[in-house]
Amino acid sequence: MSMDGVLRLYFGESNLPTPEYIKQAAWRAMEDGYTFYTENAGLPSTRRAIADYYHRIHAVTLDPATEIVVTASGVQALYVGVRCAIDPGDEAIILTPVWPNATSMVMMANGTVKQIPHPLCDHRYRVDFDALEAAITPRTRLLVYTSPSNPLGWVATSEEQDGLLELARRHGLWLMADEVYDRLYYESAELGQPAPSILKKATREDAVMVAHSFSKSYCMTGWRLGYLIARHDLARKATQLNEFIVSHAPSFTQKAGETAMAEGEDELLRMLERLRDNRQLCLDSLRGLSGITVPSPAGAFYLFPRIDGLTDSFAFCKRLLEETRVGLAPGVAFGAGGEGSVRICYAAERSILEPALERFAKFLNAGA
Numbered sequence: 438m439s440m441d442g443v444l445r446l447y448f449g450e451s452n453l454p455t456p457e458y459i460k461q462a463a464w465r466a467m468e469d470g471y472t473f474y475t476e477n478a479g480l481p482s483t484r485r486a487i488a489d490y491y492h493r494i495h496a497v498t499l500d501p502a503t504e505i506v507v508t509a510s511g512v513q514a515l516y517v518g519v520r521c522a523i524d525p526g527d528e529a530i531i532l533t534p535v536w537p538n539a540t541s542m543v544m545m546a547n548g549t550v551k552q553i554p555h556p557l558c559d560h561r562y563r564v565d566f567d568a569l570e571a572a573i574t575p576r577t578r579l580l581v582y583t584s585p586s587n588p589l590g591w592v593a594t595s596e597e598q599d600g601l602l603e604l605a606r607r608h609g610l611w612l613m614a615d616e617v618y619d620r621l622y623y624e625s626a627e628l629g630q631p632a633p634s635i636l637k638k639a640t641r642e643d644a645v646m647v648a649h650s651f652s653k654s655y656c657m658t659g660w661r662l663g664y665l666i667a668r669h670d671l672a673r674k675a676t677q678l679n680e681f682i683v684s685h686a687p688s689f690t691q692k693a694g695e696t697a698m699a700e701g702e703d704e705l706l707r708m709l710e711r712l713r714d715n716r717q718l719c720l721d722s723l724r725g726l727s728g729i730t731v732p733s734p735a736g737a738f739y740l741f742p743r744i745d746g747l748t749d750s751f752a753f754c755k756r757l758l759e760e761t762r763v764g765l766a767p768g769v770a771f772g773a774g775g776e777g778s779v780r781i782c783y784a785a786e787r788s789i790l791e792p793a794l795e796r797f798a799k800f801l802n803a804g805a
């Protein structure tokens with residue numbers, strides 16, 4: 438972190454600042470007196486705004502009073518969700534490679550995790566339903582998946598969503614979908630349409646929860662704002678739990694989030710166009726290298742190339758950093774199935790991305 442001159446592609450964020458209209462909204466909210474405590478579930482106006490947004494973007498109807506909990510980040514949405522589902526000794530199944538926080542959260546709740554890797558077949562990651570079925574025991578309470586996925590870019594197909602929902606129903610599990618990257622999706626008929634949410638398939642009575650964030654769609658990583666959508670009983674518990682963790686997300690941040698959802702589409706579209714171009718640039722560059730397998734990601738802003746013969750991605754990334762000043766995330770950090778790959782975040786500016794790809798290619802060609 439303290440090394441100078443590093444081309445940093447290891448974090449999950451772009452170097453675009455938060456758009457001005459969102460900053461102005463936070464300032465206005467402070468001027469308007471949004472500097473006090475709010476409800477633990479979030480301001481009623483913010484929950485209504487989320488329900489309106491969800492209806493507009495996903496065509497899903499939510500009850501803002503009972504099914505939405507505003508949280509101080511996507512991380513916190515996952516955390517309250519996990520804590521509500523897992524008692525000590527319970528088991529969770531997590532589809533990997535994946536951003537590792539949910540795994541740690543289950544362990545913090547004194548639960549245990551079974552990681553089930555996504556197999557790569559015919560250039561697409563898939564869900565190994567046989568392995569999922571075999572991993573379920575009487576102590577299993579929770580099944581977690583991330584779509585669009587960090588780090589894979591995998592997006593669950595309609596059939597995969599059906600399969601996951603059916604499995605969760607049949608075994609009485611909570612199904613947690615991390616959909617924080619839902620707006621960063623490249624395979625819709627029209628750019629800007631979201632990756633399909635599991636909530637389009639779930640009924641109100643299904644044991645389903647969905648974690649969301651403002652970080653990725655609106656360049657608001659430092660603001661710490663997200664939300665959990667869940668069945669009313671879990672949402673009520675999560676609201677109570679919020680009190681003892683942070684009580685609620687900051688009040689003026691919630692108001693700024695309302696503005697982001699109401700006015701953010703044009704800016705989001707511009708960012709998506711840029712990300713789609715960056716994704717293509719990286720794919721073209723990596724596919725020109727021998728010994729690399731890189732499926733085309735349908736969503737999020739990562740590539741997860743597999744490097745032939747790589748057995749220690751941590752040592753590889755350390756050497757890449759020291760010798761070329763390019764910072765990537767080692768695949769091993771993302772759990773089962775991650776070793777042998779590296780994660781590249783392509784949300785950076787071209788002035789960083791292009792030299793980083795060049796140096797990475799040279800490093801590999803030199804027989805790293």
Ligand SMILES: Cc1ncc(COP(=O)(O)O)c(C=O)c1O
Pocket residue numbers: 449510511512513536583586587615617649650651652658661662663
């Ligand atoms: C898959 C996934 N879920 C959740 C988050 C949490 O985002 P935040 O806590 O910034 O809202 C991240 C952030 O990188 C992520 O990659």
